[in-house]
Amino acid sequence: MQFEFLEGEVLKKVNEAPWYISNFGRVKTIKGRCGGWLRTASTNNSGYLFVNYNNKNHYLHRLVAHYFINPIPKGMVVNHKDGNKTNNHVNNLEIITYKENTRHAYDNGLMTPLHGQENSMSKLTNIQAKNLISDILNGLTNSELALKYGLHDRYISLVRHKKRWKKLWSEFGTSEAEISKGNDKNKSLTPEQFVVIVNKIRIGYTNAAIEREYGLSSGTCSRIRNKKLYLNWWSEYIT
Numbered sequence: 001m002q003f004e005f006l007e008g009e010v011l012k013k014v015n016e017a018p019w020y021i022s023n024f025g026r027v028k029t030i031k032g033r034c035g036g037w038l039r040t041a042s043t044n045n046s047g048y049l050f051v052n053y054n055n056k057n058h059y060l061h062r063l064v065a066h067y068f069i070n071p072i073p074k075g076m077v078v079n080h081k082d083g084n085k086t087n088n089h090v091n092n093l094e095i096i097t098y099k100e101n102t103r104h105a106y107d108n109g110l111m112t113p114l115h116g117q118e119n120s121m122s123k124l125t126n127i128q129a130k131n132l133i134s135d136i137l138n139g140l141t142n143s144e145l146a147l148k149y150g151l152h153d154r155y156i157s158l159v160r161h162k163k164r165w166k167k168l169w170s171e172f173g174t175s176e177a178e179i180s181k182g183n184d185k186n187k188s189l190t191p192e193q194f195v196v197i198v199n200k201i202r203i204g205y206t207n208a209a210i211e212r213e214y215g216l217s218s219g220t221c222s223r224i225r226n227k228k229l230y231l232n233w234w235s236e237y238i239t
Contacts, residue, residue, distance in 0.1 A: 003028040003038045012067040017053035021063045025088025027051050047085040060088045065095055077101045124149070129165045136160050139190070189214070194230055195237050201225050 003026075011020040011028060019039060020028040027039035041049040041060055050057040065078040068090040072078065079101050081092050124132065128149065135145055142160065146153040158164045189197070193214065200210055207221035223229040 001038045001040075003036050010068075014058075014063060014067070016056075016058060017051075019051070019053075021060070021067055023064065023068050023090040025049070025060045025064050025090075027060070027063075043086075049086055049088060061085070061093055064088050064090050065093050069093065069095055124151075124165075126168070129159070129168050130171070132156075132159060133165065133168060189230070191233060191237055194224075194233050197221065197224060198234075198238055 006024055006026075008023075009026070010023045012022075013019075014021050014027075018030040020030070022028065027041065029037045029039055039051050041051050043049055044057070049060045051060070052058070061078045061080065062072065066072055072095055075097065076095050077098055079094050079096050080087060081094060084092070132145060132149060135148070136156075136159070140148070142153040142156040145151070145156045149156075155164070162169050197210055197214065201221070201224070207225065208218075210216070210221045211218060220229065227234055
């Protein structure tokens, strides 16, 4: 097909092959015996467009980024801002890290993370994770749980703070899932303990005195006092 310029289209010579690449993501052959033709691109299994030269695939998004943005540093990738891998216009491309590219894919629904035991990196089965969450709700500390499940206490902390197994937490109900935050010393409270603590706050007990009595980490009582923890329990159990 004869190459015809689009409005605003600019060409730059490609060093790797006898082509020009445009800022629109199109390839034009060098003028000559077959000159002035639009080079048809193929699509790989992942949906990226490429053209082949000397048995090497040259991806259009990388060509456009290289010649119209900047040479691509080692360890960086070219991201399609709108998620459309066939839209290789320079305005739709950006050079970012692998981590940023993965986050962009998750945020825009282009990649769905595996949850629970389906994730090969999971340290627990679904049943074990449910038991662990139940133990958290029953007041076991991070250290106790780490010993019981053979895990690092930092991983227990991630579960406690819903950074792991977040979907399973929803099965336990919102009122029970308002777990306090802090170090291994921190324990989740029962509703009865919560009511007693609120009453002590109301009659003038200090935060430090309550935390010592219940074995809570520093700052926990202040968060309860200011309704930043167990917020739903305030409406359920406090009049």
